[in-house]
Amino acid sequence: MTIRGDSTEYELLKIWCETLPFYEEPKSVKTCEIGVREGLGSQLIIMTIKGRIGKIPYEHIGIDPYNDAAYQHYDNTTAYKSDYNDAMRVQLLKDFSDNENFKLHHCTDIEYMNSNSKENLIFDLVYFDGPHKTQDVIREAVWFADRSRKGTRFIFDDFRFYTIEDVAKLLAHWGFNIIGSGASKICLQRMK
Numbered sequence: 001m002t003i004r005g006d007s008t009e010y011e012l013l014k015i016w017c018e019t020l021p022f023y024e025e026p027k028s029v030k031t032c033e034i035g036v037r038e039g040l041g042s043q044l045i046i047m048t049i050k051g052r053i054g055k056i057p058y059e060h061i062g063i064d065p066y067n068d069a070a071y072q073h074y075d076n077t078t079a080y081k082s083d084y085n086d087a088m089r090v091q092l093l094k095d096f097s098d099n100e101n102f103k104l105h106h107c108t109d110i111e112y113m114n115s116n117s118k119e120n121l122i123f124d125l126v127y128f129d130g131p132h133k134t135q136d137v138i139r140e141a142v143w144f145a146d147r148s149r150k151g152t153r154f155i156f157d158d159f160r161f162y163t164i165e166d167v168a169k170l171l172a173h174w175g176f177n178i179i180g181s182g183a184s185k186i187c188l189q190r191m192k
């Protein structure tokens with residue numbers, strides 16, 4: 001089945017993966033998408049990064065609860081019922097069944113962060129496209145910033161719906177700067 005996305009500017013996501021700087025030859029590479037849905041973002045990230053790093057060990061983590069929840073997506077909207085259900089998760093697992101780099105964590109962002117807080121993880125790229133409330137994005141950004149290195153890129157989708165200025169200001173403490181943006185996606189890179 002064709003893997004679909006529900007956003008725009010996937011070409012920017014691809015370019016930011018193609019130009020991801022590896023300041024030192026990495027021993028392993030880790031990327032992540034929070035909010036996977038049908039999987040186009042993850043597919044693009046994996047294909048592009050894999051094409052660059054050859055045989056270096058590589059894992060891409062997808063985090064998504066697919067819980068069909070009524071959830072408040074943005075700061076100023078009320079909760080609505082989504083179509084992110086278990087049938088979507090089952091189809092995603094079928095679509096990625098022969099993809100050895102992809103691992104789905106079937107849980108919320110908070111559950112993932114709590115259960116992995118003691119793991120020694122370093123991420124090279126994170127695509128934030130799960131909850132879009134400023135408070136939720138800040139919580140995720142800080143957790144992943146603590147697990148970043150020089151050159152790590154954070155890409156935020158639908159950033160105009162939340163207060164990205166607050167997120168960027170916090171991330172400056174880890175050395176992240178904005179390196180590009182479009183109508184819906186923005187990319188920050190850790191410079192030191």
Ligand SMILES: C[S@@+](CC[C@H](N)C(=O)[O-])C[C@H]1O[C@@H](n2cnc3c(N)ncnc32)[C@H](O)[C@@H]1O
Pocket residue numbers: 004005006007033034035036037038039040041063064065066067071084107108109110129130131
């Ligand atoms: C806008 S869609 C993601 C679209 C996808 N990134 C793409 O490019 O097609 C939002 C996704 O976030 C997931 N989601 C909702 N709450 C979440 C949470 N607390 N943690 C992680 N993912 C969540 C939903 O299940 C849904 O699949």
